[in-house]
Amino acid sequence: MLNFPFWKVGLILTILLWGAVLAIPNALSDGFLGIAPKEPSDPSNEVAMAAYTQQLQEAEDSWWFLPSGKLNLGLDLQGGVYLLMEIDPAEIAANRLETVQSDIRSSLNRSPLVERNPPVQNEDRLTIEILNPEEDMDEAVKRLNRLNPTIGTTQTNLFTVDRTGDRFIQLTVPNNARTALAADAQSKMMEIIRRRIDPDGVAEISITPQGDNRIILEAPGEADPKRIKDILGQAGRLTFNMANLDQSAIRAAVTSGRPPPQEELVDSIDYGQILINRIPELTGADIATANRCFDEANFPAVCFRLNSSAATKFYNLTRNNMNRNFAIVLDGTSMSSPTIRSPIPGGNVIIEGRFTIEEAEDLSAIIEAGELPAKLNFLDERTVGPTLGQESIAAGSRASMIGLALVGVFMILAYGLVGGFAVGSLMSNIVLIIGALSGFGATLTLPGIAGIILTIGMAVDANVIVFERIREEQANGRSPATAIQAGYERALSAILDANITTFIAASILYMVGSGPVKGFAVTLAIGILTSVFTAFVVTRWFTVLYLRTFRPKRLAM
Amino acid sequence: MLLRLWPEKTKVSFMNLRFIALIVSVTALIASAALLGMRGLNLGIDFAGGAVIEITEPADISADDIRAAVQPLITGEVQVNSARGTGPDAPDIAVIRFKPQPPVGDETPDEAQNRAGDEVNAALKALVDGDRTAENSRFEIRSEASVGPKVSGELFRSGIIALTVALTLMMIYISFRFQWQYALGAVVALFHDVILTMGMFALTGFEFNLATIAALLTIVGYSMNDTVIVFDRVREEARKYKKLELSKVVDLAINATMSRTLLTSGTTLLALLSIFLFGGPVLRGMSFALIFGVVVGTYSSIFVASAVVLLLGIDRGDKPKREVEGFQGVS
Numbered sequence: 070m071l072n073f074p075f076w077k078v079g080l081i082l083t084i085l086l087w088g089a090v091l092a093i094p095n096a097l098s099d100g101f102l103g104i105a106p107k108e109p110s111d112p113s114n115e116v117a118m119a120a121y122t123q124q125l126q127e128a129e130d131s132w133w134f135l136p137s138g139k140l141n142l143g144l145d146l147q148g149g150v151y152l153l154m155e156i157d158p159a160e161i162a163a164n165r166l167e168t169v170q171s172d173i174r175s176s177l178n179r180s181p182l183v184e185r186n187p188p189v190q191n192e193d194r195l196t197i198e199i200l201n202p203e204e205d206m207d208e209a210v211k212r213l214n215r216l217n218p219t220i221g222t223t224q225t226n227l228f229t230v231d232r233t234g235d236r237f238i239q240l241t242v243p244n245n246a247r248t249a250l251a252a253d254a255q256s257k258m259m260e261i262i263r264r265r266i267d268p269d270g271v272a273e274i275s276i277t278p279q280g281d282n283r284i285i286l287e288a289p290g291e292a293d294p295k296r297i298k299d300i301l302g303q304a305g306r307l308t309f310n311m312a313n314l315d316q317s318a319i320r321a322a323v324t325s326g327r328p329p330p331q332e333e334l335v336d337s338i339d340y341g342q343i344l345i346n347r348i349p350e351l352t353g354a355d356i357a358t359a360n361r362c363f364d365e366a367n368f369p370a371v372c373f374r375l376n377s378s379a380a381t382k383f384y385n386l387t388r389n390n391m392n393r394n395f396a397i398v399l400d401g402t403s404m405s406s407p408t409i410r411s412p413i414p415g416g417n418v419i420i421e422g423r424f425t426i427e428e429a430e431d432l433s434a435i436i437e438a439g440e441l442p443a444k445l446n447f448l449d450e451r452t453v454g455p456t457l458g459q460e461s462i463a464a465g466s467r468a469s470m471i472g473l474a475l476v477g478v479f480m481i482l483a484y485g486l487v488g489g490f491a492v493g494s495l496m497s498n499i500v501l502i503i504g505a506l507s508g509f510g511a512t513l514t515l516p517g518i519a520g521i522i523l524t525i526g527m528a529v530d531a532n533v534i535v536f537e538r539i540r541e542e543q544a545n546g547r548s549p550a551t552a553i554q555a556g557y558e559r560a561l562s563a564i565l566d567a568n569i570t571t572f573i574a575a576s577i578l579y580m581v582g583s584g585p586v587k588g589f590a591v592t593l594a595i596g597i598l599t600s601v602f603t604a605f606v607v608t609r610w611f612t613v614l615y616l617r618t619f620r621p622k623r624l625a626m
Numbered sequence: 627m628l629l630r631l632w633p634e635k636t637k638v639s640f641m642n643l644r645f646i647a648l649i650v651s652v653t654a655l656i657a658s659a660a661l662l663g664m665r666g667l668n669l670g671i672d673f674a675g676g677a678v679i680e681i682t683e684p685a686d687i688s689a690d691d692i693r694a695a696v697q698p699l700i701t702g703e704v705q706v707n708s709a710r711g712t713g714p715d716a717p718d719i720a721v722i723r724f725k726p727q728p729p730v731g732d733e734t735p736d737e738a739q740n741r742a743g744d745e746v747n748a749a750l751k752a753l754v755d756g757d758r759t760a761e762n763s764r765f766e767i768r769s770e771a772s773v774g775p776k777v778s779g780e781l782f783r784s785g786i787i788a789l790t791v792a793l794t795l796m797m798i799y800i801s802f803r804f805q806w807q808y809a810l811g812a813v814v815a816l817f818h819d820v821i822l823t824m825g826m827f828a829l830t831g832f833e834f835n836l837a838t839i840a841a842l843l844t845i846v847g848y849s850m851n852d853t854v855i856v857f858d859r860v861r862e863e864a865r866k867y868k869k870l871e872l873s874k875v876v877d878l879a880i881n882a883t884m885s886r887t888l889l890t891s892g893t894t895l896l897a898l899l900s901i902f903l904f905g906g907p908v909l910r911g912m913s914f915a916l917i918f919g920v921v922v923g924t925y926s927s928i929f930v931a932s933a934v935v936l937l938l939g940i941d942r943g944d945k946p947k948r949e950v951e952g953f954q955g956v957s
Contacts, residue, residue: 145908153777294770295744447740449777452770457680464906472900476893482629483889516837519901519909523844523916526897527851530890534855537886544634563858566803567851573799574792574847578840581788586840593844626628 071554071613081610084602085497091504094139140507142289143514143588144451146465148458149289150297153449156258156282158251161443162193162242165227165250169218170195173240176212193247195228195240202236209238220246221253251282254442259284264438265300268430284445294452296431301445304400305435307356308349309383312396312406319344337396337403338422345396345403350386355379357416359437361429364421369429371420373436380416388412399436465518472522473499480529484536484626490611491532491604498528498596498603505595514588524596530567531604535560540626549616549624557609564601572597631892632885640880640928641873641936647929651818658825665828670835671771673785675726675778677743680768683708683720684754692720695753699745700724709907719768722746726775736774743772785839789820792843796850804857805941811934812853815926819849823919830914837912845919848894852887852927859883860935864942872939876932891924 144151167190174188177197188197197213199205210230217226227250228240242250259276262284267274275287288297313319313332319342322328328344337343359373375383386395387409396406397420405420424432477495480488502521506513539556547555575597578590615621671678683689689706697704705723724746729738747770773781793816801809820842827834859879867875895917902913 155776292767295747298740298744446734446736448736448774450740450743450770450772452767454766454768456682456766457768461906461908464904464909468901468903468905468909471904472897475896475900479629479893479896483631485628515906515908516840516912519905519912522897522901522905523894526894527848527890529893530851530886533886533889533893537883537889540634540885541882559862563855566858567854570796570799570850570854571847573795574843574850577788577792577795578843581784581791582836582840586836589837589840593847 071550071616073610073613078610081606085501085607088497088501088504088599091508092500095503095507140503141510141512142458142462143512143517144287144289144458145453145515146458146462146513147289148292148453148455149287150291150294151449151451152286152288152294152297152301152447153279154284154286154301154445155448156251156254156284156443156445158247158282159193161250161254162247163190164443166190166193166195166240166242169216169227172216173197173213176216177209193242196233197238197240199236199238206232206238213238213240220249223249223253225249248281255282255284258441258443258445261305261438261441262286262301265305265431265434266297268434268437283448290455292452292454294450298447298450300431300435301441302447303435304441304444305353305438306400306440307353307436308398309351309386310345310347310349310396310398311390312346312394312403313344314340314394314406315344335396335398335401335403337406340403340406343396343403343406345398349398350395351375351379351383353436353440355382356436359433361426361433362419364419368421369424369426370422371424371429371433371436373418373420373433375416375418377416380414383416383418384412384414399432461515465515469518469522469525472525476525476529480532486615487536487539487608487612487624487626490608490615491529491536493611494532494603494607495525495528497607498599499525501599501603502592502596505599506592511591511595512588513592516586517588517592520589520592520596524593524600527571528596528600528604531560531564531601532608534564535604535608536626539624543624543626549621552624553609553612553616557605561605564605568597568601630885631888634885636881636884637877638881638884639877641877641933644929644933644936647925647933651926651930654822654825655818658821658828661825661828665831667824667827667834668831670833670838671723671773671778672835673778673782675739675773675775677722677724677739677746677770677772679722679743679746679750679770681720681722681750682766682768683718685718687753689720691753692722692750695749696722696724696746699749700742701728722750726778736776739772739774743770781836785836788839789842789846792846793817796846800850800854800857804861807935807938807940808857808861810938811931812850812857814934815853815923815931816846816849818926818930819845819919819922822922823915826918827915832911832914835911837909838915841912841915841919844916845923848920849923849926852890852923853931855886856880856883856927856932857935860932864940868942872942873936876936880928880932887924887928891920894920 170188170190173195188195190196197209199209210232213230217228217230219226225246227246228242231239231241233239255278259278263270263274263276266272266286266288273289275285277285277287279285286297286301291297318329319334322332322334322344323342328334331347332344333347334342335345355375356379357374357376359371362370362372364370374380390409391411392408394406394408396403397418398404404422420432422429473495477492480491480495482488484491499521502524505511535556538560539552542552542555543549572594575590575594579587579594582590683692689708693704693706696706702725705721707721707723709719709721724742726735727738727742729735733741747767750767793813796816797809797813800812823842823845824834827838832838856879859882860876863870863875863878863882864872867878870878898913898917898920901909902917905913
């Protein structure tokens, strides 16, 4: 216990140094660490550009040997928006079944005619009535089975085909297909969410899956959850439909409630309500890029470009329908319904509306990102403003400093010099905790800071156990060296048992907790490991060094 | 002269006090259970759902103005509490709370909660915008949280599961390292601590939320830590004095570890006190739970855990091979 050969001392120093190197970056600026600064979005802003140049210079002169990882601050400390969203698997199943309906109908209605009425969809069940069941039933089942698509990259089929009664076939989305659909939709939607919220790919947004059908969005620095929910709350289904602006036809459809077959009534931003063709000419999938631009009157607008095949289609459409109107419809509302004056080549389209710049930017991000396969339900939403985050950081650091000082004074009062050794190892303990948190890229939350402070209080426990033992052994008349030897040996099993049980609690907390609570569990767990090391190894080493150098007759404690 | 919280070489007979402790503990447990049953816990939005919005309160807008603006949008009561800002120059703060909202039409309960949150947010902005003076320009939404009924139910369940799993695993570990009597003693003490802490929450009306569950688990860890230290000593003394009556052995162990128990509780309480006083309002409930828990945990490792072991008795050396050795010999 009292032997510290060179390799052991080397190991202790290496661990302490490693902790210090990992912890140091937290006290330095980004530039110092060689983290390239972000280029200002507006190059004409001289102040921003000057700061940028200086940071760039700092980054070049940085200390190459320092790691660049700083502690990640949780949203409760740096401010931001947390959103937990859910996709309803039944809804995805129903939506997907609806999209294959037109394929089903065209497949069944090839001669011989096998369908009697349009199929009836009830959530994720589709019922088809066959006109001449005696002759056509087998053929219809065969065709439906051939048509049955697989989901994503899996081998799972979308539906099962069952005969019900004499004349009906029922298509059902089974449970395993639902699961596959949800998993497929989850990854697709995470991608769409990222493109909508962060079209330029510059923000530090984290989008993570949770379970089979949930998605967590964390947007640091964002202060307005409403805007994010607005952007994500829209399905983003964009279509181009031929439109009918004839006032008398629209009025007739509104009063009778029955628009002409093949047409439907939609709300329109500039005309109240208009009639459009049910079947769209183009959809969102045909759009290559979309961005915010300005119209001729210099109002913000959304410009987009169609991909090449859609551009040709659009050119033909405009050429064949001169002086008629088409409508650009987003989620059931016509955004614009211009009259075609001349054929439009090149596939460039502009939506003029009375947008603000921000609205135009959000809308173009929604259009470019594409349609969400299902609606997102917002389950849990938490926002912390920047001021509260700053205050929490200040309060947390103040509490840590005061806690550390109190515990330090207390230990020195109780154990004198060796108490001082314990305080020294407590400091190295904190450096190790911060180093380990930075090294693992863990997130520091406010409860996490509380975890560190709690560790400060509890970390001295191992020291106290040992010191009490040493006191006892000295009181029994042993010399300092043998007392220390015996003290450490006898305290070991108690210290390990005690800390392993606390570690169990911390691990459970980590597995079950979320967000800030998880941060608490991480610091608690890391704190237990480092405090056992510092109390049992570092303090002992200090004590032994003192013993060797001064050879005291008796340890004052 | 160095500080002594506990004199050396004491021979206090703690186990003679165990019947008094039993009365104290049972009374406290019954009181806690009664409080939990009658008053219940003040569940935070993590577990009850609903919304909490914290804003800086402009000087010429009162809590009543805010209530008047928000109440029409909300089913059920809207609570508005004003508080002084922390710091000399800080603006006052208003905290607005309301319960989960009933769905209208074909909304789901989660959608209803969301809609209400958005409407209140807009109403607050309008209230301040409609009356913007220099004083009001510091208006800010400091924090906003809205939890739907689906997630709050899940969070509650996972909190309970966490507590149960942690207790079970610790019990298994202790029975593996000691004997089952010790494990049972430790777990009885842990339940004692958890129930009393929850009773304290019912009594004071402090908000019970996810952070409180974290605090409870930490208390469980701390109390177990304390208990293990005493047990370790009991095991050691029992080996040393094979003929001594068990209650005397337990007393010896508690006396020997008393100084350590008080010192560690002391430093932990100092650290916790600094969180409670200086760590800001967000950590107040959590640190309150921890402070209470540390005190109760220290008490229970002496008077509950040890007393249960004494009641159950332990195997003493007649089957020495079954005794699990410690980690001794590792250096």
